[in-house]
Amino acid sequence: MMRPIRGFESDPEGHWVATLSCGHGQHTRHDPPAVERPWVLTPEGRAARVGAELDCVRCDRLEMPEGFAPYKRTRAFTEQTVPKGLLADHTTAAGVWALIHVTEGRLLYRVESLGLERILTPGTPGTVAAEVPHRVACDGAVAFYVAFWKAAAPA
Ligand SMILES: [Zn+2]
Numbered sequence: 001m002m003r004p005i006r007g008f009e010s011d012p013e014g015h016w017v018a019t020l021s022c023g024h025g026q027h028t029r030h031d032p033p034a035v036e037r038p039w040v041l042t043p044e045g046r047a048a049r050v051g052a053e054l055d056c057v058r059c060d061r062l063e064m065p066e067g068f069a070p071y072k073r074t075r076a077f078t079e080q081t082v083p084k085g086l087l088a089d090h091t092t093a094a095g096v097w098a099l100i101h102v103t104e105g106r107l108l109y110r111v112e113s114l115g116l117e118r119i120l121t122p123g124t125p126g127t128v129a130a131e132v133p134h135r136v137a138c139d140g141a142v143a144f145y146v147a148f149w150k151a152a153a154p155a
Contacts, residue, residue: 001060001113001132002053008046016040018049021094022130023065023151024058060114062127064097069152076103076145079138086146089133097149098128105142110135120144 003020008028011017017025028049030037039045058065077083089112092098100109102120109118109126111134119139120126128134128146136144 001056003056003059004053005050007050008040016046018054020054020056022056022059023068023095023097024056026054026056059129059132062129064127064149065151067152068097068149070099070147070149073147074145076143079140079142082136082138086136089135091131091133092128092148094131095150096130099147099149100126100128100136100144101147102142102144106139107142107144108137108139110137
């Protein structure tokens with residue numbers, strides 16, 4: 001899926017990595033003649049690309065970004081107490097991912113934009129990508145909670 005560039009960092013080899021709104025990084029090397037991106041070598045060139053979108057395949061695969069850590073969680077919900085908002089399409093905020101943890105029973109998890117439908121059970125959490133609409137549905141008795149993840153503060 002397309003994700004806007006928030007900024008750039010250089011990796012240990014000195015290659016430039018675009019940091020995307022989702023929390024993933026994507027190499028934007030200038031490596032002639034195979035890859036010509038002379039703009040990435042100047043601060044002005046990089047600044048001009050902030051806001052441009054890159055296709056993030058790691059978001060398509062629902063891979064939690066590296067360096068993310070859980071920072072809060074909801075209370076436990078059951079099929080009786082699940083907030084209605086979770087049963088309709090909703091999203092997390094920019095830069096916020098989540099894991100849906102089922103502790104008893106099973107929960108249906110749907111991400112329409114990815115054509116994904118999963119049955120979550122204890123031990124198989126569902127990963128929620130930042131800003132991607134998703135919803136859950138109960139299928140009998142269930143207990144679950146949602147843990148929210150964001151970029152850990154730099155050490
Ligand atoms: Zn991503």
